[in-house]
Amino acid sequence: MVKVDSKGRIVLPKEVRERLNITPGTEVDIHEKDGKAVVEPEDDPEQIIGRMDQLIAEASSEREEVKPLDEGTDPIAKKHRDAIRRGAEENSDE
Template sequence: MVTVDSKGRIVLPQEVRERLGLTPGTEVDVRERDGKAVVDPEDDPEAILERMERLVAETAASGGDTTPLDEGAPPVARKHRDAVRRGADSDE
């Protein structure tokens, strides 16, 4: 049994992560289905990159200033981007 913390986070048990192939940086889709929370790993790195680019474009279109990822982004954002790109490259 896991507990939801004050920020809504949970830690999936190690055996579940291993069975599903969830590693640090894996994108997951969380949604409600029939009154239950369902977590599905995103297994298409290209889809992740497209979603990231779409979100950046939507943010820019809403009038906010954006900073290119390589210029001033937090290290965790760059690390995540690099992990996604490595996954995309390994599928080719």
């Protein structure tokens, strides 16, 4: 049995991580379904990047004109996007 710590964190058992191919840095979606928490690994890095771009665009549209990530958007968001792409490339080589 897994316990939730004071910050709401849990550690997925090794067997579950292996079956779902969840490795360090894997993006996961956590949502409720039928009263249960569901953890699903995100398989498509481009989908993650697309969703991230959409969230940035939505947040930016409330403040100013939306710019593509490579044209003046927050460097932290760009760094995160680049890290996801690098991880995807490394995993595709395995």
